[in-house]
Amino acid sequence: MSTQRIYTLPTDQTEWKIHGSSEVVFNWEYDQFRDNLLTLYSKGKQRQWDSAVRIDWSQDVDPENPMELDDTYLAIYGSPIWDRMNDREKVEVRRHAQAWQISQFLHGEQGALICAAKIVETVPDVDSKFYAATQVMDEARHVETYARYLHDKLELAYPVAEPLKLLLIDIVSDSRWDFTYLGMQVLIEGLALAAFGLIRDLAQNPLASAINAYVMQDEARHVAFGRLALKEFYPQITQAERDEREDFVIQASYLMRDRFRGEQVWQRLGLPEDDCAEYVDNSALMQEFRKMLFTRIVPTIKDIGLWGEKVRRAYAEMGVIAYADADPSALSADDERFAEELDARRHQVAETIAAADEVSR
Template sequence: MSLYGTKHWAKLTGKDRGELRRHYASWQFSQFLHCEQGAMICAARIVESVPDMDAEFYSATQVMDEARHAEIYGRFLHEKIGMLHPINDNLQSLLGDTLRDSRWDMPYLGMQVLIEGLALAAFGMIRDTTNKPLPQQILAYVMQDEARHVAFGRMALRDYYKQLTDAELREREEFVIEGCYLMRDRLRGVEVLENFGIPRKEAEALSEQSEFPHLFRKLLFSRSCRA
């Protein structure tokens, strides 16, 4: 956690530290929930717009997958953690950019390649670091579906992107770069620190000094570059 080892951490009681951990867990899983809700909408958009019938059928099944994921994350947050955080501004911005674009390939690029590629990195890291059996099982279950979604998204775009002009490819590259910046800033968890009375600028600085976001970003960008 970003506060560990700081003057703020030293001032917290044992009860406060436990509450801070609960807030962080809620924040992480709340963003997972919002990602799944966004993915469900993006998959439905693909069903409407994709020109390939096989891709349309696959996306229809993905809508069901994402609905199950959203349900299980929602239940975990309400029944086990007892707290829900709103969607992060940067994640909301990327989802909005993805859904506003009328071209059929952009939901694939924004959601199935970029956001779900990040989600796989996040799920894997938390699955491997938590000592709680229930979130481990939930994340392992969801990762099986998400790996298929990311792989299909890349496959669906590969041949189509060979047909695009250099200008069209550059436009999509710029979209991915901007999306990576938004996802980088999403990982800070500044909202959690603000809930504990830490000013935003100081919370951002503490997050930048923490080892976890830097490791997380390495996983994010390695996946994004391979996409």
Template sequence: MASARTRKFYAHEPGSPGWQVPATGAARFTWDYADGRERLLALYQKGKDKQWDAVTRIDWDLPVDPYDPLGVSDEHLPVHDTPYWHRMNERNKRELRRNYAAWQFSQFLHGEQGAMVCAARIVESVPDLDAKFYSATQTMDEARHTELFSRFLREKLGVGYPVDDNLRSLLDDTLRDSRWDMPYLGMQVLIEGLALAAFGMLRDSTSKPLPKQILAYVMQDEARHVAFGRMALRDYYRQLSQAELREREEFVIEGCYLMRDRLRGEIVLTDLGIPAKEAAELSEHSDNLKLFRKLLFSRIVPCVKDIGLWGERLQRAYVDLGVLELGDSSLDRLMAQDEELAEQLDAQRFAREEAARRAEVAAVIEAGGAAENETAEEVEKADGGSPGEG
């Protein structure tokens, strides 16, 4: 069982302190150390250049109100303006804001640990050295993301939620498969697409500087990860038979329906005493969930099409989901925007810090000048008050 400290942190009993997924497949070594694919090596270089420290790049001194951590309108809450909402006192509403944010960021945390494990599995199992190089940098990225989401939950919110059963199921399916490309497909395409949708929605809606920093900087890394998955899978899937491609398309279809239908966070509502069926209905019909689903598929559908998984059954599933037209969206443009927003945030922060530093220096100089003038005046008075001396 989990330790007393861990049980105290979680809103629900997390069960055992760990989770074991039986690993299958081979660890692959290559003795070909010649130059690899130019684009992938360039991405590897970028991955090295863009490493950063979650301790120093994030301004952890920024205050966060745990009962309004994101500063978004209450209209985003699925229970808003319902009889349940009107019966809540202010304390209940404060707890709801806190717990809903805690549930979201907890799933980010668990997903990032899953991404770290998947990236490490890719290092182990992918046959090409250039892909091993890049996925090693991604493993470090995901470790950093796990670190910072854990810190935000513990230091700023003080509560967390166990991994959602449906996210756990998707991670389990991704990690159990013995084929080396499945961690790519499950993680780089589906789970990263899920994360980017949720990150982007909160990054663009929060009015609080600390969560905005965290989400913007994480998304800057994720833009590279999606590019990596696209490059590697596009090359590999050109070599597969139609039967092999259909197997992967089935995995994508199941994952897309799972993410659309079941990742809703109604556990936060049932904690308030709302019956499970009503909690599910409230979550299902919330405007926030509708927006999330639209953003979710804006990342996944064009990526799936780009890597070559676009069979008839998959297209029919996307028609059913109402997202087929997103296959023509520009994923490159979305990824570029994610990187640009993080760089703009850095520039704004550095400009403010530089302005504050200059103001501090100017104040010190002014204070020093005033002290010199005061000393000079005192000397002058002393000299003037002792005529004829010397």
């Protein structure tokens, strides 16, 4: 069934192609593997999963609040615009805001799919090509999962938001292999991890929580891959090259913080866009929320050594510098554990039901 059915805009108006130029690198050395990458590659192979099997798609969702998120997490909650709305209008804001967010996850995942495939081509080492190949499969699964969630459960989808589009164009069209890692694995996936984590932990609906927990389990490996590769490469570059990367980090961080605000939703619902934007910019809760989106990015940027004065100053100005003290590997380990515990709980429930069936027979 076509996605057009649930889109807020026709796809022929929103589709796009990018002319990228990159150097495709073959490598005939098949026996030089780094232990840490080999471990990650083995994990990537062993932890493949099938979205049709691991996720219980039979669960119903509340059409008025599919993810069962508290209204206080809505960007315009508490504004005069929100307070004037009747129940019907509030339901529409909930549905549209959730569909917008999941749609951006979906489009970001397609970006990750394309970037992972590009890394297979452009990265010089064979062990990195191997690992990136497992990531290509992971990202296809994430696209499949979010697309199914939007089609079957939310029945509404938004086109890619402008700031995400701009960032994807920058990353995909850059010919330097490390920019793909830096832009995708560190910045976009880092931001996505924090956003997935909020839904995993705050959504009362078990389907929304499970989807995000399982995707995060894979993403934990992807961010680790980006970190390992860049941590090894960045000490070898010149100061001028480092400055370029740090400038990109600062520019992309501001873009994600200031422009990724969901204007498409206000537009679509016919709400006063300027008033909504002003409220979202100044609301204390939204300011905190925007800071939280950097919990995964900041410690990784520090860890890969793009930690010059300009970057530190920008993150201090954004109020997110304290996240630098978090341990990125510990955060990844927590994400993996969460998904494993969810599986264990599901198996336990399945066994209890099977045992009850046995008794009643």
